Amino acid sequence: HVNTWLYKNFHSHHHQLLIPYAYGALYNHPVEGLVLDTVGGLVAMYGGMMSCSTAAWLMNFATIKTVLDHCGYVFPVNPLHDC
Numbered sequence: 001h002v003n004t005w006l007y008k009n010f011h012s013h014h015h016q017l018l019i020p021y022a023y024g025a026l027y028n029h030p031v032e033g034l035v036l037d038t039v040g041g042l043v044a045m046y047g048g049m050m051s052c053s054t055a056a057w058l059m060n061f062a063t064i065k066t067v068l069d070h071c072g073y074v075f076p077v078n079p080l081h082d083c
Helices: 004-009 011-015 022-026 030-047 052-069
Strands: none
Touching: 004 011, 011 030, 022 052, 030 052
């Protein structure tokens, strides 16, 4: 949200959902998804020398955290919220 050009051309796609719901956090521009999700995951996997199963756990954790961060609720105990 800081860089106006990136926000306008890529990230604003994420905010165009007509019905907001937590899984909408995963709705993004294809370029944003490729660069941040795919390339970011590959860098984490190979940079961290992870096995495929460890990388799968990381991607699942990242997806769950993204959905929880966008759900709109503040749970009394949520250790993932401040990660």
